[in-house]
Amino acid sequence: MSKELGIKAKKENLSEWYEEVVLKTQLADYSPVKGCIIYLPYSYAIWNLIKEEFTKIIKDEVSEVYFPLFIPKKILEKEAKHFEGFSPEVAWVTRGGDSDLDEWLAVRPTSETIIYSYISKLIKSYRDLPLRIIQWCNVVRWETKATKPFLRGREFLWHEGHTFHATFEEAEEEMKKRIYQYKDFVERYLAIPVIAGYKSEYEKFAGAHTTTTIETLLPDFKALQCGTSHNLADNFSKVFEIYFQDKDGKNKLVFQTSWGFSTRLIGALVMIHGDDKGLILPPKIAPYQIVIVPIYYNEEEKNLIFQKVKEIENKLKQKYRVISDLREEYTPGYKFNEWEMKGVPIRIEIGMNELKNKTLVIHRRDEMKKEIIKEEELESKINTLIEEIQSNLFNKAKKFLDEHIYVANNFEEFKEKIDKGFVIANHCGDQDCEEKIKELTKATCRVIEFDNNKPFGDEKCVLCGKKAKYKAYFARAY
Ligand SMILES: [Zn+2]
Numbered sequence: 001m002s003k004e005l006g007i008k009a010k011k012e013n014l015s016e017w018y019e020e021v022v023l024k025t026q027l028a029d030y031s032p033v034k035g036c037i038i039y040l041p042y043s044y045a046i047w048n049l050i051k052e053e054f055t056k057i058i059k060d061e062v063s064e065v066y067f068p069l070f071i072p073k074k075i076l077e078k079e080a081k082h083f084e085g086f087s088p089e090v091a092w093v094t095r096g097g098d099s100d101l102d103e104w105l106a107v108r109p110t111s112e113t114i115i116y117s118y119i120s121k122l123i124k125s126y127r128d129l130p131l132r133i134i135q136w137c138n139v140v141r142w143e144t145k146a147t148k149p150f151l152r153g154r155e156f157l158w159h160e161g162h163t164f165h166a167t168f169e170e171a172e173e174e175m176k177k178r179i180y181q182y183k184d185f186v187e188r189y190l191a192i193p194v195i196a197g198y199k200s201e202y203e204k205f206a207g208a209h210t211t212t213t214i215e216t217l218l219p220d221f222k223a224l225q226c227g228t229s230h231n232l233a234d235n236f237s238k239v240f241e242i243y244f245q246d247k248d249g250k251n252k253l254v255f256q257t258s259w260g261f262s263t264r265l266i267g268a269l270v271m272i273h274g275d276d277k278g279l280i281l282p283p284k285i286a287p288y289q290i291v292i293v294p295i296y297y298n299e300e301e302k303n304l305i306f307q308k309v310k311e312i313e314n315k316l317k318q319k320y321r322v323i324s325d326l327r328e329e330y331t332p333g334y335k336f337n338e339w340e341m342k343g344v345p346i347r348i349e350i351g352m353n354e355l356k357n358k359t360l361v362i363h364r365r366d367e368m369k370k371e372i373i374k375e376e377e378l379e380s381k382i383n384t385l386i387e388e389i390q391s392n393l394f395n396k397a398k399k400f401l402d403e404h405i406y407v408a409n410n411f412e413e414f415k416e417k418i419d420k421g422f423v424i425a426n427h428c429g430d431q432d433c434e435e436k437i438k439e440l441t442k443a444t445c446r447v448i449e450f451d452n453n454k455p456f457g458d459e460k461c462v463l464c465g466k467k468a469k470y471k472a473y474f475a476r477a478y
Pocket of ligand 1: 427428429430433434461462463464465466
């Protein structure tokens with residue numbers, strides 16, 4: 001194996017390791033524009049699988065649409081809080097060709113305003129509700145902070161769901177349904193455990209009535225927001241005048257939600273599951289679930305073994321994403337290393353011994369373990385292994401998350417634990433107090449669980465000592 005191929009950095013040097021893994025496994029590369037990465041085939045394939053699988057879950061209820069990339073300034077400005085929240089990171093188009101534009105166009109930071117300025121054309125009566133649409137697209141946020149591939153960038157890919165309802169309660173229910181759907185999806189497909197709940201007033205989406213979130217913990221003990229779902233109530237329908245005629249003949253404002261997750265999830269996958277050798281991909285979203293590597297020493301063996309490789313590939317292809325590595329210029333050892341680095345969950349090795357004995361060597365990436373199986377057992381073995389690897393990755397990540405949740409009874413304990421993971425603490429809910437915590441510790445309120453959120457112990461706010469409104473998870477975050 002050439003020195004250039006393997007990952008040199010150790011995972012304990014997370015930042016360096018992460019960058020090397022992203023580049024060497026060819027997930028992504030840097031572009032000439034700061035904060036904008038090139039999604040290479042390997043990461044784009046992961047994203048496409050995420051999209052496909054999530055689409056299967058929602059397609060009966062939600063229709064796909066595409067709205068323009070550009071949002072006229074006056075439309076983006078219409079909902080004051082929303083605009084205020086986004087304006088520091090909006091990229092503007094001010095010229096077209098040789099001439100200045102009469103009105104600046106924002107490159108969408110999110111599409112609430114462009115969609116809501118149109119949507120009343122589709123909503124006339126209660127019969128048109130609920131209306132649910134989703135858009136898979138790119139968005140631009142002009143970050144000034146340090147950027148990191150997938151985790152923080154100026155342009156990223158995501159979906160945004162937008163729904164319209166007759167009542168506040170329906171919107172509230174929709175918001176929760178979607179965040180639970182995200183939790184389930186991210187846990188089951190990406191094997192990333194998350195905590196679901198509310199955002200605080202201070203951390204909620206600009207313009208939302210309520211924001212819910214799913215949060216996970218990365219190996220450097222920083223929290224990562226993996227998806228959000230907002231109840232917008234009638235905040236936007238008021239300014240965009242989105243009315244429907246109800247059963248009683250009266251014109252009423254619609255209630256809305258929006259929700260989304262992004263290519264950030266790919267960054268979380270890399271960081272959470274990877275090891276010193278590189279990526280470890282959960283089978284459900286791995287572009288290749290199985291790689292077959294032939295081992296031979298002369299032309300005659302090669303022909304026999306290639307034939308077997310093709311046979312096995314064709315059999316497994318019916319159900320799995322399989323690649324046979326038939327490159328002749330590389331040794332089996334080189335191929336093993338490369339596919340291990342790329343995190344392919346299962347490797348099948350076929351050599352003359354296997355051919356003779358009607359056996360196969362099966363290697364699993366998550367445990368780096370080999371076993372010899374009978375060829376006739378192949379399909380049932382792969383079935384079991386796929387499930388096992390998927391749940392093993394989740395369980396490992398869940399253990400890490402659970403082991404890094406601390407409880408702080410006072411601010412001393414809070415400061416002591418905050419660089420080690422999530423800290424559960426009582427909070428008064430006051431924005432100034434929350435800001436003060438951020439100032440003092442760089443930690444923010446990440447999530448307030450839906451049910452389990454009553455203050456504990458002395459029921460006093462961890463910083464100011466006032467009566468606490470809830471207990472919440474705090475952490476430093478990406
Ligand atoms: Zn307080």
